Amino acid sequence: MWTWFYRLASPPHVYRVAAMLIPWFLTGAAIAIGYGAIAGLVFAPPDYQQGDAFRIIYVHAPSGWISMFAYSTMAVAGAIGLIWRIKMGHAVAAAVAPIGASFTLLALVTGSLWGRPMWGTYWAWDPRLTSELILLFLYAGVMSLRPAFEDASRGDRAAALLAIVGVVNVPIIHYSVLWWNSLHQGATVAKLGKPSMPPSMLVPLLSMLLGFMCFFGAVLCMRLRGEVLNRERQASWIREAIRS
């Protein structure tokens, strides 16, 4: 029944499809980010509260969303590899991890830069940034666990299990950090709130998000092809694939 699915998930097929998708993703990314950047950074009006500082949201918010999306992707791909024993699931999980971690880092850095004009300091334990930081630690855990095993297959499965445990914990962590922050509300820390969004601000933001997603897709496909090559290096189809 699932044979078509297994065929879809066979390494040569994944390798080919990923190659096909890259140019599409890159074009989409270029267009969406191009439009979003120009419309958001140049044409959108400055926020009445934050002035021009809010513009970093055009990089910060999409990075944050993608960091979460990437973690979920990693957990789902790992689950597919773990439960249905589809090796490409583990390949996707391994490919996504560093990308997601990089977006998390980007979200943290842009958040910190955003905080400087707002809080006067580069870091003030804002709840959302703190959640991002803990997400980075979760990424670090999964990325450190996989290579620690001598048997690569065991490493894949352990990392997949940890990713699943992590994804279940993310809402818990998020909520607990929010609660923790409300506890210490005494500090006059303005939260990194999104300014209320008229269309001229919102549309570029959505465009940036779309562009980031396309970019994420492109980088994922590139890394996935690398993972497939590495994992299947003993297989015979590799030689023909490299020649073409």
Place this chain on the structure above:
Amino acid sequence: MLKGVSLEVGPRELMHVAGPNGAGKTTLLRVATGLLRPEQGSVAWFGQSITQVQSEYQSALAYASHETALKGDLTALENLRYMVRMKRRATLTELRGCLDRTGVAGCADLPVRVLSAGQRRRVVMARILAASAVLWLLDEPFTNLDAAGSALMSALLEEHVGGGGMALVVAHHDLKLQATQRRMELKG
């Protein structure tokens, strides 16, 4: 990596798995126990897949690996007590009897860490006996045993198989047994 291996063991049969180091003998045994899930293929117990009748299968087998699986800080008797009682009710007298049978009755109340390697192997033998299992899965059971110990192990195997039991024994040397022996040679 094991490929294309197929075997069958029935009551009153002993299968001897032989081969050079690294041929995959231990791997094969572990697949038989169900600890290792093969990528392809399956293990069946009286016609049913062991994943479906897992607890029944596990109750019917006794496994001895390279490690002795004995806790150094517990006495031999205590080790037996905790391990055997996980599978069936057993009185201390029974367990002492098994230790006596394998010649380590005097070690029953000594912590395992003070026993020699040969004595520990005999305690492992006692555990296998005490488990009252139909299927014995033994990985190099003659390790560390002196001549008397080896003779004892052989006698126990004879008795087990003769009495209707089954055994899958990994050994790199020949087994001098009278019981129905089949042999599988794994190439490295």
Place this chain on the structure above:
Amino acid sequence: MNVGAWRAMMLIVHRDLCLSFRRPEQVLQPLVFFLIVTTLFPLGLSVQLSLLRDMAPGVLWVAALLSSLLSLDSLFKNDADDGTLEQLALSGQSLATIVIAKTVAHWLVSGAALVLVSPVVAIGLAIPVSAFATMLLGLTLGTLTLSWLGAIGAGLTVGLRRGNVLLSLIVLPLAMPLLIFGAGATDRAISGASAVGALYFLASLCVFTTTLAPFAAAAALRIALD
């Protein structure tokens, strides 16, 4: 099955407790570590009672987390090394049953011991006696939750050579919510406010982890035994 799950669990708990009592230093060392770490803070910061009291919940909980992590490494390692874990896995009981029994036994000699020692530490950190009830309840729930999380981490890292650092790296981010709620509850109790909300969150975290962690840890052990 000839032997019921309950009886098997009791056997495992009995065995593990027996082993722990024969090596009392393995139980005492993390407790001493707990005492030492909590001493570091007054030494490093200040002896002013008001300041101590402010830091106390955080210091107490961080110290409890770190000392629990020390002992978690050995949860499955000893059994994995001498082949006993394999025998347990072949005993006819599900791995989840085995995990529950071993984790409970482990908590009894680590987390529970920590809770018993905590009043001593609390006095040293200027926590008023009125907050003790909240602190003890919070620590009980928290150390139990941590044991479950630690079981998952220990299961994932059982075969690895330098597993204990990786274990901490894995478990600590997952333990941050319980640190937040536990220290928060104690903090509120110290300042006289109601800690009930925080304790409820802590309790629900504990229940959530107790229900799901054994299966996750069992899955981790299955990967390790493979």
